[in-house]
Amino acid sequence: MKKSTFFYFLLFGLINFIPLNAQQQITIGSGTSTWYYSPITRLFEYGASETIYDASEIGVTGTINSVGWNIVSSAYATPTGNVSIYMKMSTQSTITTTTNTTGYTLVYTGNVNNDVLGWQNITLTTPFQYNDSTKNLAVLVVHASGNYTLSPPNYAYSNVPDKSSYYYSISNAWNETRTMIATPNRTNIRLSFGNLSTVEIDGKASVKYYPNPVKDIFNISGSQSIASVDFYNLSGQNVLSQKFDSKDISINLSRLTTGNYLAKINYKDGSSKTVKVIKQ
Known part of the structure; x- marks a missing residue:
């Protein structure tokens, strides 16, 4: 490919870069039916829900900074108190009616607002590292608010069998001895992801690069041996080049200024791949 042609595609690709401070939001589920048993039920004083989202539905890896659920009707002014949110990566693909917090990370504890219709996003007190694209994400939500309403918030759900369970009680808080109720809802x-890792597959070849956005160390790994990597800025200038002889490499980008770049990955077999990189 001629140099001028490469720069044309370079500039064209940069048009679609996301802002430097943006996070990528992944929404799973498009169903419009509603119910009030999961993730948090306000019809009862105590409740819990456990849900599995498949790796193929998530499609990226990185740091999960917030989680949200969509309240469609009956927003309730009083916050839900004593809410604990747990996350874990898991090979489990089918929900069971018994669970515990083993393997889970407590990512949020506190009150949750439910007073506005629409997506209610909760910033995690402990961001979760979802860093294995082969594993599913399990989310366990437990609340012991101690109060209820006869008009609880209704959340949007999709019909996905064998992925969800829930628990509710007037007087008994959830613990690992409680039996959950399986549901297709x-x-x-x-x-919301930050520090994304992206996996791309072209034919039989695959490449993973992370984090993105990146502050200093940028990692690339894949199925082919890498000969060199060239970084280009918005003006098409080659601002950094390094040679390698490995399938797994790390590059220090700390000397690059904040901005958008393209990284051209050159393989030992003569092929190449260009990926977008955001330098913070």
Whole structure:
């Protein structure tokens, strides 16, 4: 490919870069039916829900900074108190009616607002590292608010069998001895990612690059041996080049200024791949 042609595609690709401070939101589920048992039920004083979202539905890896659920009707002014949100990566693909917090990370504890219709996004107190694209994401939500309403918030859900369970009680808080109720009603979820890792597959070849956005160390790994990597800025200038002889490499980008770049990955077999990189 001629140099001028490469720069044309370079500039064209940069048009679609996301802002430097943006996070990528992944929404799973598009169903419009509603119910009030999951993720948090306000019809009862105590409740819990466990949900599995498949890796193929998430499509990226990175740091999950917030989680959200869509309240469609009956927003309730009083916040839900004593809410604990747990996350874990898991090979489990089918829900069971018994669960515990083993393997889970407590990512949020506190009150949750439910007073506005639409997506209610909760910033995690402990961002969750979802860093294995082969594993599913399990989300366990437990609340012991101690109060209820006869008009609880209704959340949008999709019909996905064997992925969700829930628990509710007037007087008994959830613990690992409680039996959950399996349901095909899986609540739609929105995950906000930062420090993304992207996996791309072209034919039999695959490449993974992360984090993106990146502050200093940028990692590339894949199924082919890498010969070199060239970084280009918005003006088409080659601002950094390094040679390698490995399938797994790390590059220090700390000396690059904040901005958008394209990284051209050159393989030992003569092929190449260009990916977008955001430098913070």
